Amino acid sequence: MTVAEHRNVTLAAVAAAAGVAKSTASHVFTGKRAVAPETADRVRRAAAALGYDGPSALGRALASGRTHLVAVMTYAVLEDPDTDPLSLGVLDGLQREFAHAGYGTVLLPPITDEASRTLAHSVLFDGVVSVRRLVGFEETDAYLASRHVPWIALDGAMTEESAVAMDDAAATERLARLVLEAGHTRIAIAGYTFATHEDADSIVPLELLLAEAPANVARRIEGFLRAGVEPVAVYRCGAVTRESGQHAARALLDLPQPPTAILTTADIHAAGIVDVARERGLSVPRDLSLTGFDAVPLAGLGDLELATVEQNGRAKGEIVARRMLAMLDRELAERDGLEIEPMPAVEELPLPVHRGGTIAPPAG
Amino acid sequence: MTVAEHRNVTLAAVAAAAGVAKSTASHVFTGKRAVAPETADRVRRAAAALGYDGPSALGRALASGRTHLVAVMTYAVLEDPDTDPLSLGVLDGLQREFAHAGYGTVLLPPITDEASRTLAHSVLFDGVVSVRRLVGFEETDAYLASRHVPWIALDGAMTEESAVAMDDAAATERLARLVLEAGHTRIAIAGYTFATHEDADSIVPLELLLAEAPANVARRIEGFLRAGVEPVAVYRCGAVTRESGQHAARALLDLPQPPTAILTTADIHAAGIVDVARERGLSVPRDLSLTGFDAVPLAGLGDLELATVEQNGRAKGEIVARRMLAMLDRELAERDGLEIEPMPAVEELPLPVHRGGTIAPPAG
DNA sequence: CTGAAAGCGCTTACAG
């Protein structure tokens, strides 16, 4: 038997060789129906003799409507692992949990041009998770909705909350309390939005930021307020980048009465603030206290450890994956007219607070 | 039109609504055959009216034999991005290039247990690339071979050389020359193997290391020899980890006549050697010169920049992806009885040498 | 415990 012949061995051929019906041969491999031991043996022997490696995934998929593929739609998570270890962790967790359940993970870029559009249309998947929805997500979201498959969008999108429970507010409340207890009264808040308009980076009214921010960022700010913070200024970061944090620092430290503490909603912004503070000869935390969010490794901070909230990306990915698998199971049950189990409760991702070394009493 | 109805709109339904044959409707979407403008319009209108989003990827795949999916089989590349940024870069390059060509990338774990075995069998792909083949690759390799799809295995496997040209030897020769020119005569070599036996970490004869090492590592060592290095000792690292580098350092520095320079075949080993040297109060490069390979970010080295060879993971991934796409195209042409184009020449990945700050004249 | 048949949603020679 040559390799070339090998390729086209089909279930039908095996069934014929074993002298049974295709359905019987099929059941030998899927195990969905009892088959007499001798019959099964005959089929297996025929398969071995013909070099049949089991039912083709493609045929199964068409017949069963299940591709055993889940898409993860994300933009360049991989390019700069240093800038986004969190999303990488999420991807890792998703992939592991899906693999464990027999689902492969398809990496797909968001739809930004003809190539990505064609790709999205031509790739198979039973469900999809969008991670770090930063670019090209208007069309992508519209498209994913139109595919009518289970879909979870993370990073502050509405569906995130139904997939993984995160009490951001409780965590940031604790963090803010530490700052208040240190004696600060002139506290500023720097939150972010995914707003794409110009001037996104600027001082804004608190209400505006709360209205524009993704749900999770809004919750983080709620935590600050709940702790009793009355911000002397609020900055809107237009991107989750170190530069945006630097802009925030410049604007806030230029105020006539600059804050003695800045509460951010992302570590990377806090890192940018440290950059500018040092540029200006200020020392953190002696001259400026600072909090972050994510507990992500940051370059260029030396020995400084940020006061922050830890978000375990891999754990988050695993939780989200389990949610997706439950959605997939329900869909299958619904299709087959089986009894539909209630969705399991949303799992909670613990968000431990790290005190770090960036909170100190205000100077003077 | 409800969502539920929506889901089952098929090409056949659209064709019926437009009053044309399925084949005609199909050609309107694929563009593989000319269709009269009015006819095409009628079909498109019918599609729009029915909410048809274009041919199902699944049906196309079964009929055409193309899933537009390439698998990347790799073990936990994502878990510790810090320890393997190179593989991450490769994955990124693969993914981008495949996406560009209309292929999705499926992340698959190597076969190590029942779950991964089931997964590999049930997932569809037209071709596969294995990256960082560290664990469970005996069964994985056997399985991938049995799928009879184009397959490229990286990281020192035979097929890597046919997919991307890397002149490791030329690069390491230059590096070794720098060490020789600095005046070193007592030079040791630390190379690695994927050997899994106990005692893998040990001093060995040069010939043994050359025989056991993956092809790319062997080439790197060849480069050292070509430069004129006559090693006073050769160490075999059994794993590509910092610990293994530390073991190498201990063994080599404990020699009665310790080397004044150590040439490694991976940055991470050089980092481990720095750890041990410092532990012992030695200064790099004053007391010990050192070279690496990969130019990967390393933690805990302070200001020390390694003398090393840069391997751009993303560029490598892109080159490999283009190779895979060419293999896929050829396969298709072969199947359809078309003229088979010769494979394009293997692309070369440049391997720039960085002098860094870890080469100095020997002490004394 | 087993079989014959329909069907999953398309593409692609073949024929005109």
Added chain:
DNA sequence: CTGAAAGCGCTTACAG
């Protein structure tokens, strides 16, 4: 420029 039909490789009611 278009159509009718076979076929891609399976699974799954239905029937016995």
